[in-house]
Amino acid sequence: MTGTEEGKVLTVLGSTGSIGTQTLDVCRMHGYKIKALTANSSTGLLEKQAREFCPETVCVTDELAFGDMKIRLADTDIKVTCGKEALCDTAALSVDMVINAVVGMVGLEPTLAALNAHNRVGLANKETLVTGGELVKAAEKSNNVDIVPIDSEHSAIFQSLMGNSGNKIEKIILTASGGPFFGYNKERLRTVTMEQALHHPNWSMGRKITTDSATLMNKGLELIEAVRLFDVTPEQVEVVVHRQSILHSAVEYEDGAVIGQLGVPDMKIPIQFAVTYPKRMKSLSGRLSLFDVGTLTFERADEETFVCLAQARKAIAKGGTAPTILNGANEAAVAAFLAGSIPFYRIGELVTACCEALSHIPEVTLDTISEADRAAREYVITEIKKGN
Ligand code: NDP
Ligand code: MG
Numbered sequence: 001m002t003g004t005e006e007g008k009v010l011t012v013l014g015s016t017g018s019i020g021t022q023t024l025d026v027c028r029m030h031g032y033k034i035k036a037l038t039a040n041s042s043t044g045l046l047e048k049q050a051r052e053f054c055p056e057t058v059c060v061t062d063e064l065a066f067g068d069m070k071i072r073l074a075d076t077d078i079k080v081t082c083g084k085e086a087l088c089d090t091a092a093l094s095v096d097m098v099i100n101a102v103v104g105m106v107g108l109e110p111t112l113a114a115l116n117a118h119n120r121v122g123l124a125n126k127e128t129l130v131t132g133g134e135l136v137k138a139a140e141k142s143n144n145v146d147i148v149p150i151d152s153e154h155s156a157i158f159q160s161l162m163g164n165s166g167n168k169i170e171k172i173i174l175t176a177s178g179g180p181f182f183g184y185n186k187e188r189l190r191t192v193t194m195e196q197a198l199h200h201p202n203w204s205m206g207r208k209i210t211t212d213s214a215t216l217m218n219k220g221l222e223l224i225e226a227v228r229l230f231d232v233t234p235e236q237v238e239v240v241v242h243r244q245s246i247l248h249s250a251v252e253y254e255d256g257a258v259i260g261q262l263g264v265p266d267m268k269i270p271i272q273f274a275v276t277y278p279k280r281m282k283s284l285s286g287r288l289s290l291f292d293v294g295t296l297t298f299e300r301a302d303e304e305t306f307v308c309l310a311q312a313r314k315a316i317a318k319g320g321t322a323p324t325i326l327n328g329a330n331e332a333a334v335a336a337f338l339a340g341s342i343p344f345y346r347i348g349e350l351v352t353a354c355c356e357a358l359s360h361i362p363e364v365t366l367d368t369i370s371e372a373d374r375a376a377r378e379y380v381i382t383e384i385k386k387g388n
Pocket of ligand 1: 013014015016017018019020038039040041042043061101102103104106124125126127150151152203204205206207208209267
């Protein structure tokens with residue numbers, strides 16, 4: 001570790017994804033060094049990144065990708081590892097910051113491993129907080145290290161809280177783009193295609209989060225993420241549909257003042273801020289012209305049509321393993337949708353059915369979470385097989 005801005009050393013988990021590649025763009029611009037990179041199975045891109053950034057270690061989670069990765073890097077000194085345990089070991093290597101940009105609940109244990117090794121964490125992987133929020137916050141506290149959010153809304157809230165420790169938050173205004181199907185009713189949602197679902201109006205992201213944005217599950221997960229990160233009640237989080245994605249979220253204080261963060265929709269801004277926090281540095285991101293934007297609009301979300309958001313509210317109100325059941329059902333349903341096995345509208349139906357069918361338990365441990373996750377996935381897969 002260096003502690004200095006110029007010579008910062010980072011590990012990027014999920015370096016081949018949308019957030020991972022943008023993190024490496026930021027590293028390239030500022031000359032940060034890379035200790036380790038990880039992917040699931042994208043060996044071609046991981047090799048390219050490894051040759052450019054010369055990390056000590058690369059890790060792939062998919063066992064089939066391991067042999068290929070070793071062959072690809074055989075002429076280098078880079079260590080190649082494989083599997084979930086190796087991913088946690090990678091997160092625990094001593095660095096200035098671990099960026100967690102993997103997708104799905106698989107990101108939870110590496111987040112804990114990073115914190116327990118006293119590494120600061122730049123957290124994009126929201127499923128970490130949805131499923132194991134209590135464990136993660138406890139690890140953050142006991143190890144006395146920071147988690148800096150990368151999710152744009154949570155970065156905006158984090159920035160709006162700076163300089164206000166001790167001041168009471170009245171509410172958090174969590175903005176949502178509304179996704180590609182804003183204004184649709186249930187009937188119309190039955191006819192949408194995968195291509196339409198994967199075409200987000202404002203952001204270019206991985207396929208899973210893009211689908212979550214279209215169902216509004218993304219906002220449901222983010223509501224839970226906000227409750228975990230900022231220690232507020234679910235009732236204090238107001239979801240506001242803001243189609244332009246310019247106000248990235250805001251905090252209302254008890255005197256009525258509302259402090260928010262605005263900017264062009266570009267994930268490199270919150271990614272870079274997580275690394276440079278509390279400093280700010282020059283970036284190549286576009287600048288906001290309010291004249292060009294002209295109008296900012298704010299509307300309510302339709303939770304009767306977009307049932308995933310309503311289910312997320314119920315899950316965080318129940319607490320315990322309920323958010324993990326919600327998340328596991330959603331991960332399984334979205335994977336089935338992306339594989340072409342179910343139509344778009346079935347995601348919300350399956351998540352609702354699963355959350356209603358499975359009972360949660362109050363204790364949150366790695367064991368109870370992984371059992372809740374397993375049961376939720378199994379429920380959804382069985383329902384799909386039955387043709388329900
Ligand atoms: P991508 O799908 O683009 O990338 C995911 C990354 O995780 C890839 O490197 C992928 O490797 C790796 N990965 C996938 N499955 C596994 C696994 N089982 N084990 C280990 N690694 C795995 O996702 P995004 O970058 O879009 O999103 C990452 C996280 O950030 C998500 O939690 C998302 O909700 C959050 N986020 C994303 C935003 C965005 O703009 N994209 C905005 C805000 C939050 P491989 O390439 O080999 O599949
Ligand atoms: Mg977000």
